[in-house]
Amino acid sequence: MRLDFVPGTLCDERMWGRLLPLLGDGFEFNHVPLPKAHTREQMLELIGAHSALKANLVGFSLGAYLSVEYALTHPERVQSLTIIGSAGKKLGDKEKTTRERIIPQLEKNLYTGMTQMRLREIVAPEHLDDAELIGIIQRMAVDLGKEVLLAQFRSTIERPDLMDRVRALQCPVLIIGSEHDKLVPADDVRELADNCPNAQLHLLSEGAGHMMPLEAPQALAHHMRTFYTKPRCQV
Template structure:
């Protein structure tokens, strides 16, 4: 029997992030960590520990969920069969990213936050294209993001940011893990820097790195087909 596969969402995301991927996977024991209901880092890790239980599991984390999955893997390595990190760099947040997060929190607290602008949303996605099939996937991803943002609201965004800020580098902690590590990124990702991934590669020499063409940050929404194939390859045992 294959081991359970545990999925983690990103900031201001819920199960909808993974729906397309799940439909393409045949997983006997699929589990989801509802980080959208956690207000602190401690709560996120507590929910994670409860979801893992006493089993040995595969962890699949997207963006912020990659950070929580990484922390879980380093805290409970005896329970981890593999670690898949999607659109996440373990090098931590830059000073500029911390300031940007603090600005968002301040706007939410002062009731000045107006949600994601169209320009901000575009940063998360691949570049617009004349290819109708690819543009259709991009548009659908944008629609799902807007839907999750509307339903979860600014309070969830605030708690997610506060719980994971600051975020120091955990690359060297990941190096100590004995389980397989797979890092998946989008070629057009404007949020995960090439330098951060380069540093990860220099330290995590045994990890597998895969870059998907014509994809931005929201890989599970933009390219569920390839994401599901990559997850299936690593978690089939």
């Protein structure tokens, strides 16, 4: 089975590096190069251009939001959806304010990677001392750089709320969130699952903040393997 992975803000295929080896045999992995896009429309076009004709989309954070939007626009192109770290909503007021503050700072200054404040927002406290995990996040941030971050922030700070529209999804949906995700409240993830007609929900109770593919790859691999062995997900 082919899985098409869509990364989050300032992430690339390295976001999935801890997860993929745990999924086992029987999968082919493909990565949508989201950082190449400069607008939300281009991001959606990249998903279409770099995914299978009947795609099993696996999206994280921004990539999960975009995967849902793509599935709603092109239902004939999506076999299944795995949504990690997203509730399909427009940005909350706190995160929107944070980005509005960061954008002018980025425009004027050199970008040297995630600040400690931002890391504490996206990583659970028990993983802040994981040098390998933090290193992956920082290398993605520095390598992708300021222009990618600015493009992703500017093009997605205003986006439609998909919470009600997901009722139209007909494909199987796996939703994975965390009780301790500071960016995507667990109650919003529960609401998303309630609104999706064919959704399975798993909320991680410990060991993960927002960066679940890096923080809790074993749990994600277990839930994904179970999901993809169900008959409707097989292609």
